[in-house]
Amino acid sequence: MLPIWSLIVLLLLTAWFVIFCYKTIVIKKGSFNLFLTLFRCLIFLIIIFLLANFRWNRINSVPKNSLIRIFFDNSVSMAFHQSVSRESLLTGYEEILNSLKNFAYENISEIQIEAFSFGESVQPLEHTPLELKVDESSTNISSVLALADKTLIDEEVNAIIIVSDGQTTVGPNPSNKDLNEIPVHTIGIGETMRMVDILIAKVDVPTVIIKGETIVAETIVESFGEINQKVNISFQTDGRLLGTQTISPKGNGSRQIVRFQFEVDEIGTKNYEIRTSSLKDEINIENNLFEFSITVLKDRFNIGVLTGSPSFNTRFLKLVVSEEENIEVDHFSLAREGWKPSLANFWRKKYDLIILDNFPNKNTAERWSEDLNQKLKRDNSALALIAGKSIDKSKLFGLLDALGIQILIDEDYNLERLFIENALITSNSIPIPQLDWKSLPPLSPFLFFEPGQEGMEVISQLSGKLSPIPLLIVGTVESPKEIDKPLRRAIFTSSELWKLYFIDNSGQINLDFLDYWKDLLKWLTATTGYDDRYFRIAKSLFKRGEEVSIEGSFLSLSEEERKSGVWWKIQFSDDELLIPLHYDEKEEKWKGSFIASEPGSYQFWIFTENENFEQKEPDGYFRVEQGMVELKNAYLNKELLLNLSELTGGKYFSWSDRNNIVEDLSITKSERLYSYTINFSHWLPFLFLIILLLTAEWVLRRNRGLQ
Template sequence: MSIDFLNSIDLITTISFVIFLISVSIFFYKIKKKKYKKWYINILIFRYFIFLLLITLLLNPILKFNLSETTKLMLGIFVDNSGSMKLHQQPMFNNFKSDLNNFFKKIETDNIPYESYLFDRSVSSFYQSGLNGNGLTTNLSEVAKNIDNNKNLYGALIFTDGVATEGVNPLKSFDEIKIPVHVVGIGSNKEMVDISIQTIDAPTVSFINDDINFKSIIKSEGVENKKATISLYQNRELIVSREIYLTNNLSLNEVDFLFKPKKIGNQEFEVRVSSFEDEVNIQNNRQRFNILILKNKYKVALLTGTPNKNTNLIKENLKKNERIEFDHYVKVADSEFRPSINSFWSNPYELIIFDNFPIKDQSFDFVRILGKKIIANNSSFFLIVGPNQNDDSLNKISALLDFNVVDFNETNSTFNWNFKFIEDFKSLPPLNNPFTLRLENKNIDTLAYFNNQNPLWVRNEKNKIRKVLFLSPEILKLKSSFLDSLERPSDLVLNISISWLLQISGSKESYFRLNKKRLQLGEVVNISGNRLSELKNFDESLILKVIKEGKEIENNEFDFNIDLKRWEYDYRPPSSGIYNYEIFYENDYSKLQTGEFEVMESKIELSNVFMNEFLLKNIALNTSANFKNWSEKDSIIANLSPKVKKEIRFMIAKFNENVVVAIILLFLFCAELYIRKNKGLL
């Protein structure tokens, strides 16, 4: 411990200190010659101490001292508890547990302090009954992370076969480790021969004539300096193929293809990789996947009974969508349209929109023929009520839309209303509610409703036909009342309605795909879906629900990959069996997609039973440590000598910044003032 002064002793400080010493000498001389009262002496003593303290603080003194602390460091022992450990012939699993227990006793005899852990997909504390070889996967990168985060280790020892089935590249994980990581290899280093398709990366939905970029990762084991052929097929027809060169015993190779789809609809493709002699599993040499191929353009028919203030709004919205081509038929007489209605009957349309149409009661033949056209063309139907319609004009056509008109109000009364799920708009204008309806389909989804509980905006799907109703003639109000806003309710209603209605075109398949429909226990189910349109509010959460045997076991939100413009979800099933899944928006309970996948009893670990000597030796080499086979494990003890860590902490206390010094100074001032006040000197 030492005391230093940050400020040098200058002339003023020296003079002050000399004056202080002279005054102290005079003070004690007077005390000796003449008796003063005790309180007077106390005042002078306090004053001298204050003066001395202030002079000292001018020099900015610091107190330096150091503390040494010795910590006994530990050896971290990590034991592989994955399923492959039970399948090695040398050593057998029971012998491995017994010999491992004897190894622990030997290092305890040598007074080597240690911490022991089990690991498979994660790291946990070691306990004897927990060593059962039931781990689904092996994640060596988690072991590296645990070693790196534990600052009380002087070294590590890993017992493993080195077959990493999960996590990042183990060699990269151990690159940053600063302590030696010794490795004892388990099993035989004779590798199995297998080449497999690990991942498929392709859009789940695309448009006809657009280029599709397909990528796949091919994993090879036990194959060195050989060529493999990767091929892409559709309906047994070869689309494209490519050769890859396998250079290492264990390698991952990325292959990518660019191709154009030829057909519209849900198209199935198959990727295949050539097999090798003595390959243990050829089922993983091929994998199927689907891509939903959509039209570039959708045909829409807009039928207007009498042009009205809503007509331009609807046309403007249709024109904004580059994927929509629409024909506008306007009724100019009782039986005449411009252009001719014959074109409407002869052309197929994916979507039919009625704008203020019909304005008169239609014949049964008209309704029958329209119904046949909708079914034959698999057309969606959108009815936007107009100002010239009444209960008679909607009477017969209501059967196509699953509703009955209960009452018609001619008074143009307006009512407040609200969206069911959307909360983006604080003040919505009241709208005319001319019709009171009875909805015939119990599965109709009400998206907006009046305060009198009458429906305003509804949709439903029946027999694969989608339909939407907007039951107020004042949809233009939803634009005119929000002219200064970036978002308008009118755009939201039309965009969501048309987007939902057109999704049925050509196919009702959804946009999501599983990486595999049959998996080994321990593998991850990856579900992805592409973002196609800006018509939906993509800030809304997309939810995956997983169900097994009628019980919900997962309900969570998708992540959205901004770079790839797709939703992604990774899920690891906990056990074998059949799983069902549902995908839906958080505030929209109509299911976008449902399906199932199967998890087989066999574990991913069971297809990887060998010792990866190349990896284990490199981990030891890169950390300046030793690799030994299981039979040589005892010889590694000589390299495990215990170590201690000595830490010296240097501490500095600055008097100028010390609270205790400030308190003492304040106490001396207060004590002097107190005495002087009591003696009447203040």
């Protein structure tokens, strides 16, 4: 579009040009030439007008189509109300729909009635309500409200009608939905008094404890309906009764707390159950039982250290284990006169971890490695090898399989010191903090080994001439026994381990390196169990539409991992679900939940942002069956429906007054305003006018014999 100043200049130049060119002709040849001159000026003015690209904005309006949307509850609980049978329910649905159609027919304004059924999801009602099966396993009123105000540009929802018992078992609170001032009328079905029911809503206990700890299981018991009897709450494990209490439920949605105190003296995963006795006339007794498990860890751990010849490495190892209160260390040292103390106790006692420090050496018996292999198989002990100058490499050949390593080509380095590098770690199976190995001083290689089994991995390495030389190898090997947990191994191949602590690049002791080895020691001895995380779900079998919740804790989680987030990965059939867990500061647990919408077998993983869960075995399993979770809530939640209507300017109707709803419907017609722009440079009438004027001028000139 031309600016106004350029338009004015163009008009003035055009006027001057026309006057200059036609002045003589007009004077000599009279009025007809004056007419042609003015005619051409008009054409010039129109062309300039088009070049200016003027626009004309117009505003218009069209009436919107009025809609009334009605949603019929199709969940299974609707057929279990004592005052309304399934047949009368569907007949009532039909009556409501017919009364709305009559209202729309008699109204002067044109009104459309759109009918839907809902349960877990919302579906258009294509046929009569009499064909509804009333069989959906859950109710999601929030999904109704999410769809209720969705319209085309030329439509307007005048009213929303929800026919339901108000029970919402799936989705968020429907009262929080903003409906843009659309009135929501509700029709309640059923009795306000809930069916008699008592259930164990929650049991608050830790997921993992230390053997011998005394814990309290805080149990929340909910009761509904009118209850005039006492119930017994029992607590047991493996069929053995641990305690029982008697309470008087108050009903009507009340909660009571029952506490059981107990002590666990057995190591492993212990299963417990808390059960309530059933009530008279109670229909749903499945929720009378709550099952949970607790992982019990050892309170004491034994480490056996075999030192072939004491060295600075021995001193460093003593620093590593010295401050651990729950670790008992038996140190056996080989002297000229033999072992001190005697190895007899070593062979008899079971150790969680055996450390070979500068051992075996040349004085070790040939069958010693065979005896140690037998002990490792019998006790399922972890094993660590710390290289030293006195080690006889040939005596290690019999322990290679037990250590999970194999021989690497032995290169001649002549005590040459090599820089340390961080190795590329391909898995997250070793939950210990990372260490910047590149910042540590160089070391001389001594043992040349590499991982020999799938579970072993190089953590750090020395920069060799041809290829890197593994420095620290850590991982797991398969247990010879048929147990679930593999055996843990660690190998340090340089004889100068102590230098990384006593002499770092700044000439000071390296406390970070000491902490690293303390964490490695804890992992080897499994002081936090064979897992670094302990999570549980409430049970292993759920009904469709039921909430599946998980809670648990990490025994070692860095601040960086905590900030990056913890995730709950769920897989079922060909689908998967990723749920972020939130941390409950009060209970010191990670928690999360989701609604089990499909029946089938599920498996799940718990992992942090930087972990690769696909390389892990699932952390747990559960099943979802096609069930009737709706039957737990077969009563009228009048408060929710009434609150929803009041918040939106609608009205609540009881089931007996359902046909009166049309009397409170008000239809307000509105218009949709829209604007459009006419661009004169592209406006066809103007283009036709220019063509017409140019043609007319040409015809007039030809008739007069003018050019």
